[in-house]
């Protein structure tokens with residue numbers, strides 16, 4: 001027996017129970033003091049809400065992890081009891097009141113966005129950066145590439161992809177084989193964002209069964225809740241082989257795959273194009289980042305570029321594809337809308353397989369625009385609570401509640417888009433509500449309340465690209481083809497789970513159509 005073993009058995013073993021008891025006692029006292037503080041002395045203790053939510057984050061974890069993305073729905077129910085402002089976690093307030101939207105997402109140079117940094121394992125991307133100064137620097141390098149001017153100068157890329165989209169649709173015409181829009185559209189948007197941002201794509205739209213990032217992103221959304229509560233899981237999993245992770249937690253594997261996609265994209269885009277093969281887009285986000293004089297060495301490091309690549313693909317694929325799916329379903333499902341849109345396209349576009357018009361021409365079509373606006377309204381962009389922290393400003397909610405500086409406050413796009421005072425009969429897909437320059441009851445233009453792209457300094461970076469994709473895809477899919485729905489109903493597009501982006505029922509086979 002070694003000295004250590006001897007001393008261990010003699011000294012440590014007899015004391016172990018006492019040490020454990022003492023540790024449990026200290027922990028219990030800590031929890032009691034913390035609970036008393038959170039309930040009675042915290043600067044948020046005056047905000048209404050369930051006691052358990054104020055006491056512990058496990059309350060939220062129960063709804064997000066055990067019940068799968070249900071906390072937002074639960075918060076909705078809590079409104080009847082507590083009103084529009086609720087303390088939904090020990091350190092977070094949630095507000096449902098469109099009048100407060102502009103205040104929370106104001107153009108404040110110091111506003112922070114806490115919490116998203118731990119969700120996806122890509123903490124240093126523009127999307128997930130917390131602090132305002134780093135965000136401004138990083139976003140500044142990408143802004144020119146996603147400006148309207150840049151999108152217009154590269155619209156031929158989108159037109160080419162849209163042409164391919166039409167070719168794929170025509171392959172289904174008259175065959176009686178159902179076409180899954182839910183599978184096809186993420187392949188379109190995935191190729192698009194990759195070609196635009198990285199100068200190459202995996203040509204997913206050309207693949208037989210529309211391979212895409214769709215399933216991976218769906219799984220990532222659900223694992224984002226797990227990662228929020230156990231951020232260490234991502235680094236722990238990074239060190240394990242994929243096969244072991246897949247067995248333990250299949251949904252986490254896709255998160256790691258996304259990280260690897262990011263690294264592959266980053267390596268690919270940094271390397272020189274193969275001989276004889278020209279890059280599709282001359283500028284890539286990496287050339288922009290590496291050329292930027294305002295970015296730090298860390299901002300240009302491999303890992304951060306990979307983070308940026310991951311998140312750009314993640315942000316650009318599902319949001320646009322889901323908006324299109326929602327639009328396709330409602331338009332095909334509602335004969336008056338279908339024929340009005342077809343009429344407008346028929347009267348404005350040249351007949352047959354004509355050249356695709358320019359974006360400027362498409363933007364002039366009011367009913368097409370209205371259908372897109374309504375698709376964005378009912379697909380929400382993100383379903384997640386969108387937090388902000390104003391480190392230098394005390395917020396005042398209607399002279400009733402003072403919200404101290406540095407408090408995490410969130411609102412939700414879904415709440416705004418279903419505010420019945422702004423969008424009456426809000427669950428109905430009604431493009432007519434967008435026609436003739438409509439105003440909200442407060443006199444502001446109605447589209448002030450279309451917040452699918454967010455607001456303020458963290459507003460969607462890809463908004464111009466997204467609008468262009470929506471105009472091209474929506475006009476050509478309906479301008480050139482006719483459809484009926486195939487074994488698809490409203491439950492295939494109805495938001496049922498908040499997995500960061502909205503997710504429909506889990507056994508949905510997607511929006512499927514017959515091309516006639």
Ligand code: HEM
Nearest residue numbers: 126127315316319320381452453454455458460461462466
């Ligand atoms: C219909 C399509 C889209 C919708 C509805 C949408 C929606 C959103 C929303 C709601 C946010 C968060 C805004 C906030 O925090 O207030 C966001 C951020 C972002 N989106 Fe999009 N998005 C779309 C398409 C795209 C595309 C195509 C890209 C590709 C470049 C993209 C890239 C980003 C990025 C990088 C951010 C982070 C911006 C920042 O924090 O500065 N999005 N988007």
